[in-house]
Amino acid sequence: MKQLLLFISVFVLSVSAYAQKAGVISGKITDQVENFSLPGATVKLTEGNRYTITDQIGDFEFLGVPAGTYTVEVIYMGYQTQSQQVTVEEGKNTVINFVLVAGSETLDEVIVVGDALRGQARALNQQKNNSNITNVISSDQVGRFPDSNIGDALKRVPGITMQNDQGEARNIIVRGLAPSLNSVTINGDRIPSAEGDNRNVQMDLIPSDMISTIQVNKTLTPDMDADAIGGSVNLVTRATPNGERISATLAGGYSPIREKGIYTGAFVYGNRYFDNKLGVVVSGSYNDNDFGSDNIEAVWTEDDFGNVYVQEQQIRKYDVQRIRRSGSFAVDYKFNEYNTIFASGIYNWRDDRENRFRVTYDDIEPEYNGEEIVSYMGTVKRETKGGADNNRNKNRRLEDQRVQNYSLRGEHLLSPKLDLDWQANYAVAKEFRPNERYIEFEQEDLPFDVNLSDMRKPFVTTTGEDLSSFEFSELTENRDYTKESEFGAKVNIRFPFSVIEGQKGRLRTGLRLRLKDKLRDNNFFAYEPLEDITLADVATSYWGGDGFNPGSQYVPGTFASAAYLGGLDLNNPNLYESESDPSEFLAVNYKAKENIFAGYVRWDQDLTDKLSVILGARIENTHIDYTGNRVLDEEELEGKIETTNSYTNVLPGITFKYDATSDLVIRAAFTTSLARPNYYDLAPYINNVASDSEIMAGNPDLKATYAYNFDLMAENYFKSVGLISGGVFYKNLQDFIYTYSNNQYSNADFANDFPGQDNPVPVGEEWTFVQSRNGDNVDVYGFEVAFQRQLDFLPGFLKYFGVYVNYTYTDSKAKGIADEDGNERKDVSLPGTAPHMFNGSLSWENSKFSARVSTNFASDYLDELGSDEFNDSYYDKQFFLDINASYKITKNLRIFAEAKNLTNQPLRYYQGVQDRVKQLEYYQGRYNLGIKFDF
Numbered sequence: 001m002k003q004l005l006l007f008i009s010v011f012v013l014s015v016s017a018y019a020q021k022a023g024v025i026s027g028k029i030t031d032q033v034e035n036f037s038l039p040g041a042t043v044k045l046t047e048g049n050r051y052t053i054t055d056q057i058g059d060f061e062f063l064g065v066p067a068g069t070y071t072v073e074v075i076y077m078g079y080q081t082q083s084q085q086v087t088v089e090e091g092k093n094t095v096i097n098f099v100l101v102a103g104s105e106t107l108d109e110v111i112v113v114g115d116a117l118r119g120q121a122r123a124l125n126q127q128k129n130n131s132n133i134t135n136v137i138s139s140d141q142v143g144r145f146p147d148s149n150i151g152d153a154l155k156r157v158p159g160i161t162m163q164n165d166q167g168e169a170r171n172i173i174v175r176g177l178a179p180s181l182n183s184v185t186i187n188g189d190r191i192p193s194a195e196g197d198n199r200n201v202q203m204d205l206i207p208s209d210m211i212s213t214i215q216v217n218k219t220l221t222p223d224m225d226a227d228a229i230g231g232s233v234n235l236v237t238r239a240t241p242n243g244e245r246i247s248a249t250l251a252g253g254y255s256p257i258r259e260k261g262i263y264t265g266a267f268v269y270g271n272r273y274f275d276n277k278l279g280v281v282v283s284g285s286y287n288d289n290d291f292g293s294d295n296i297e298a299v300w301t302e303d304d305f306g307n308v309y310v311q312e313q314q315i316r317k318y319d320v321q322r323i324r325r326s327g328s329f330a331v332d333y334k335f336n337e338y339n340t341i342f343a344s345g346i347y348n349w350r351d352d353r354e355n356r357f358r359v360t361y362d363d364i365e366p367e368y369n370g371e372e373i374v375s376y377m378g379t380v381k382r383e384t385k386g387g388a389d390n391n392r393n394k395n396r397r398l399e400d401q402r403v404q405n406y407s408l409r410g411e412h413l414l415s416p417k418l419d420l421d422w423q424a425n426y427a428v429a430k431e432f433r434p435n436e437r438y439i440e441f442e443q444e445d446l447p448f449d450v451n452l453s454d455m456r457k458p459f460v461t462t463t464g465e466d467l468s469s470f471e472f473s474e475l476t477e478n479r480d481y482t483k484e485s486e487f488g489a490k491v492n493i494r495f496p497f498s499v500i501e502g503q504k505g506r507l508r509t510g511l512r513l514r515l516k517d518k519l520r521d522n523n524f525f526a527y528e529p530l531e532d533i534t535l536a537d538v539a540t541s542y543w544g545g546d547g548f549n550p551g552s553q554y555v556p557g558t559f560a561s562a563a564y565l566g567g568l569d570l571n572n573p574n575l576y577e578s579e580s581d582p583s584e585f586l587a588v589n590y591k592a593k594e595n596i597f598a599g600y601v602r603w604d605q606d607l608t609d610k611l612s613v614i615l616g617a618r619i620e621n622t623h624i625d626y627t628g629n630r631v632l633d634e635e636e637l638e639g640k641i642e643t644t645n646s647y648t649n650v651l652p653g654i655t656f657k658y659d660a661t662s663d664l665v666i667r668a669a670f671t672t673s674l675a676r677p678n679y680y681d682l683a684p685y686i687n688n689v690a691s692d693s694e695i696m697a698g699n700p701d702l703k704a705t706y707a708y709n710f711d712l713m714a715e716n717y718f719k720s721v722g723l724i725s726g727g728v729f730y731k732n733l734q735d736f737i738y739t740y741s742n743n744q745y746s747n748a749d750f751a752n753d754f755p756g757q758d759n760p761v762p763v764g765e766e767w768t769f770v771q772s773r774n775g776d777n778v779d780v781y782g783f784e785v786a787f788q789r790q791l792d793f794l795p796g797f798l799k800y801f802g803v804y805v806n807y808t809y810t811d812s813k814a815k816g817i818a819d820e821d822g823n824e825r826k827d828v829s830l831p832g833t834a835p836h837m838f839n840g841s842l843s844w845e846n847s848k849f850s851a852r853v854s855t856n857f858a859s860d861y862l863d864e865l866g867s868d869e870f871n872d873s874y875y876d877k878q879f880f881l882d883i884n885a886s887y888k889i890t891k892n893l894r895i896f897a898e899a900k901n902l903t904n905q906p907l908r909y910y911q912g913v914q915d916r917v918k919q920l921e922y923y924q925g926r927y928n929l930g931i932k933f934d935f
Contacts, residue, residue, distance in 0.1 A: 040126030078121030151203030158806035167923030176810030177230030178832030192429035192484035197680030222616035240279025251930025260290035295921035305371040353396035356385035388435035395566030441470035470535035512598035524584035549922030583634035587687035628685035681772035722789030745769035776816025851885035876908035
């Protein structure tokens with residue numbers, strides 16, 4: 001790292017001294033109608049065939065231009081080409097701006113480009129001119145779909161599928177690679193995770209109307225953080241406008257599953273001051289959705305005679321309210337043509353309130369006649385989940401999640417041949433769950449009727465339930481707290497450097513620092529009433545099966561009411577005995593520090609007028625410092641375990657880009673990337689449960705998964721704003737991480753795995769041991785194709801139709817995974833690899849009216865490896881259908897309507913084979929009607 005810093009310093013001094021004999025050309029490209037910046041524009045100097053690409057705010061810059069007169073030409077898909085002459089003086093920055101007129105040029109006419117295509121043009125121009133393989137979505141495109149959060153918007157991108165929670169897209173899977181193998185950033189800075197045990201960013205936390213551009217980087221360049229094997233999703237917040245902008249949205253909606261309303265509001269205000277030196281934009285968003293879900297779940301088992309039956313079944317009714325609030329700002333100040341600073345921040349806050357009413361048919365034991373099952377016995381449990389009766393919980397479980405990011409950066413032209421940029425950011429993610437309460441009553445030794453005629457919907461009933469026979473089982477309250485913070489800083493320099501005369505070349509190098517802290521601090525208390533109570537003694541709520549989405553045969557039944565649970569005075573010693581329950585929190589609490597130091601060199605070189613290459617390498621050093629708990633029989637803290645580790649990864653890469661024609665771009669890349677283990681997998685805890693002969697342990701010696709990536713992509717862009725593309729990819733993952741389970745774990749095994757630790761395994765006995773471990777390697781491969789175009793070549797009203805379709809195929813093979821007997825499993829795929837993903841939409845739009853029908857499909861895939869094939873968990877296939885439309889009343893005012901999930905697509909998991917349902921949860925559709933003002 002010291003050598004790299006010295007290298008940068010020497011180059012800064014030498015290039016700065018040499019550069020005074022040349023000048024600089026810079027400027028900004030904007031749209032004539034909206035005055036929006038146009039990123040991704042190609043800006044050429046016709047003399048010498050030099051070119052550059054505008055950045056996210058439409059700015060461009062030519063370094064080291066010899067003094068003289070030049071013609072500057074701007075090419076932008078969907079806009080008319082423009083050119084101007086400019087004279088460059090030695091040692092000076094010559095500023096020239098362009099205002100482009102929308103319209104696609106052909107040989108004999110200019111085709112008018114409407115509102116929708118202008119947004120699509122901004123996205124496709126960036127995608128076309130990016131050096132790496134990307135997909136780009138502009139805020140205008142997001143607005144054309146009924147997507148209220150970033151997760152829903154991302155599922156439209158080729159190669160991406162989303163895991164849902166309560167009907168909303170939450171965890172991202174890129175090219176079949178699980179959320180832990182991808183990264184999510186805001187303006188290039190990693191977003192910390194509010195999850196307690198992993199690095200996943202909840203994509204349903206951030207409203208889509210707070211983001212101006214979504215960039216999905218499917219290949220990395222050396223100047224990018226390397227922790228993204230599947231891909232890196234970069235969320236670009238709104239930049240300051242080029243003039244005054246005012247925008248507001250108001251909408252109301254309906255969730256039929258609970259017959260409740262949806263309320264949405266958003267605003268944007270931006271302007272420039274002090275002769276355009278100072279730019280400011282602020283925005284805010286609010287969404288309140290009161291809904292729910294209907295759910296059944298099952299756990300399957302197989303006896304010694306080959307009989308497969310349900311060991312446990314649950315019927316769940318959820319009532320959920322999610323309130324999202326988001327605010328952001330951006331400020332820039334241009335001191336002069338050489339120095340500009342930027343500041344930005346975004347604050348996202350979601351309250352997730354939930355009641356769950358769950359009946360469990362548990363401990364189902366078969367009775368036999370020989371090898372044949374003739375009847376079942378078991379226990380019925382009725383549980384209410386809620387929270388304290390206060391202003392925050394409101395009798396519901398409250399999950400308070402907040403993610404915020406603040407950034408300060410600068411761009412400086414140090415000389416005509418050297419520029420420098422720097423950035424510092426601070427980000428925090430928190431999840432707080434206060435006063436979360438559960439109360440359960442149970443009735444034992446009941447006869448069960450288990451109907452498995454339809455294994456997709458197993459049905460367990462009993463005739464022996466009696467409220468007065470449901471005895472008190474448990475009453476608990478917990479407080480969970482997770483916090484992750486990250487401070488980041490980076491500095492980069494760039495200067496011309498070409499080894500081929502007459503061809504463009506440039507060298508970039510820089511340093512990166514990331515300091516991360518993670519804490520999980522939970523506690524848990526159990527309460528015992530001083531007087532015996534049954535379910536018949538408390539205030540109750542009852543729900544029948546009418547309208548229950550999995551089927552009216554499933555009757556949730558009677559539960560302690562949410563108001564009763566919330567109103568209990570648990571701190572009154574005259575009513576309850578309280579006791580801390582360490583088994584619920586000692587083993588899961590931990591602290592983590594992670595410091596990452598990185599440096600890179602990136603060389604961009606045009607080999608010919610059509611072929612260019614990016615060659616470079618990145619070095620990342622990771623130092624971790626973790627503290628976990630050693631727990632005896634779940635409840636006794638025997639002591640703290642502290643571990644440190646450090647490792648260095650070298651990550652080379654090379655990317656080729658070939659402009660076969662002005663419209664056809666071919667990219668090929670070999671890159672390397674990594675994925676660090678989840679936090680809790682690294683925590684050095686040991687939890688031995690003697691009553692179950694089981695040990696669970698963290699693994700601080702886990703290696704980061706390292707990937708070799710090969711990509712080939714061809715994209716043909718239409719001048720009338722559109723795209724047809726196809727590509728293949730292959731990834732080889734070394735040391736991927738999986739959950740290891742061994743039910744023949746011995747005293748000697750423990751001594752080998754944990755030398756120096758007190759051994760809980762009695763000599764001669766076999767326990768079950770569970771730990772995350774590195775596997776051997778995984779091969780992931782596939783292809784993707786995409787097509788989007790306005791059908792403007794058709795006659796009459798048909799020319800207003802537009803098509804957007806994409807398909808991705810992915811497969812994988814994993815090696816080095818052992819079953820619970822220690823035998824390697826064959827033909828195992830990597831969890832999260834969905835073989836087939838498809839998006840399609842058909843739109844119609846003229847100057848006033850637009851409408852779109854959208855579909856999204858993902859096939860079933862392995863979600864989690866069990867101890868064997870029977871216990872593997874799969875995420876079932878999904879098909880969504882959405883419709884939205886809008887009508888422009890005036891130039892600045894339009895109304896819109898949205899209908900989502902018209903297929904009532906459930907979230908479904910299955911165990912082992914598709915017929916054995918593990919979870920089946922329905923949400924029904926959602927509907928919105930609103931008005932948007934944009935000036």
